[in-house]
Amino acid sequence: MRTQWALRWLPFMVMIPVALIGLLAGPSLGFLPLLTLGPSFGSVYGSVQRTAMIGLLALAICIPLAYYNGLLLKWQNNLTIATIVCATGASMLVSHLRLKRERELANVRLVAETAQRVLLRPVPRKAADLQVALSYTSAAAEARIGGDLYEVVTTPYGVRLLIGDVQGKGLDAVETAAWVLGAFREAAYDEPALDDVSERLESSLARHLSGEKFVTAIIAEVREEEIVMLNHGHPAPFLISAGGEAVPVEPPDEGLPLGLGPLGTDRPKAHRVPFRQGDQILLFTDGVVEARDDSGAFYPLPDRIRLLRSNEPQAALDALRADLITHTGGPLPDDAAMLLLRRHAE
CATH class of the missing domain: 3.60.40.10 (PPM-type phosphatase domain)
Incomplete structure (x- = not known):
């Protein structure tokens, strides 16, 4: 249960500190690219839609912070936005494949457990x-x-x-x-x-x-x-x-x-x-x-x-x-x- 809780909230535990550091430290440290970790971590738990929402949240954090730090429309920030979009798309694909594999394993396990229950009358x-x-x-x-x-x-x-x-x-x-x-x-x-x-x-x-x-x-x-x-x-x-x-x-x-x-x-x-x-x-x-x-x-x-x-x-x-x-x-x-x-x- 603790592991599931950690996986569920891991994307937010990464993006929130990145947002706070970007807000307080300004553009000098360049932490905004780390927002790509949000959708990447989001792909290990939950649905494809949830991974997409985490990617949108990363963009929703990135764009206002870039404007606040005077980086909006500059090539560094454009590259960060493109990276977040690409990372979100790749994470959605990974999430889809993971869920497909989990369904296949669940079906195999269900058949095996049914066979085992019949066997162990x-x-x-x-x-x-x-x-x-x-x-x-x-x-x-x-x-x-x-x-x-x-x-x-x-x-x-x-x-x-x-x-x-x-x-x-x-x-x-x-x-x-x-x-x-x-x-x-x-x-x-x-x-x-x-x-x-x-x-x-x-x-x-x-x-x-x-x-x-x-x-x-x-x-x-x-x-x-x-x-x-x-x-x-x-x-x-x-x-x-x-x-x-x-x-x-x-x-x-x-x-x-x-x-x-x-x-x-x-x-x-x-x-x-x-x-x-x-x-x-x-x-x-x-x-x-x-x-x-x-x-x-x-x-x-x-x-x-x-x-x-x-x-x-x-x-x-x-x-x-x-x-x-x-x-x-x-x-x-x-x-x-x-x-x-x-x-x-x-």
Whole structure:
């Protein structure tokens, strides 16, 4: 907001001091040519008409000051007027091209965001004996289209879920997320073992990804009294007991992200964690813990887990999201997805 305010008023912040100096100092300093900065700066913000009006304002300042200083109709002032006119015309062209480009980018972004919303379909609010809450916060304008992904499905083998983050941004990341989600939705129903679901995703990405691109992810399956997880290089989730104690669920061994399987043999090992009545588990992408405030401090998620004690999971997660945005003081630099599972209490 401050940047937009500065860009909006920058032409006037330049022309007004130039006018005052020209009025007080007289013709000796020759500041009038600097009025061309007004329309030049005006082209970076606002419409073509606004840029033209700033150019007319520069002329409206230049001509009376030239008359006041006895320079009217002299070649120096005629050159200044011609320069202002030419600068205004060029700035109007730049403004037109900028607005055209902004409209094109807005249309592309709208199509991509629509595709992303279709891709990331709403998760069920209830699955078996679980209450499910979701929060997805888009990033700043220059990184709005990201590769955060999530899914919750009820299968013959129990409730299975996925949360992940594709390396990179833009349409390529959305396309990769589509591959991962498509493979997961099929494998989650077909494969009885969670390790086989992971292998299916790895095989799918091996056909799709090139170079060293990857996807960090957690694949999980909720069972009676426990949750089983495979962590592919993703931030560890937080398990919150019915009593309110929160602990990070670190994997026993570091596992490679999806897509890097051919580079090594460090496949993640499934680890079981007690998940009983009244317990909650919060899964999230790195856009949450890497969000910074104005001083550069990361978001202190462990200290904010207390916000999830609300009786209603979605209200609790919404409160956590609001606190995250308050911490950054504005748009996030990266997408931030959070998935909260709560097991029904007795």
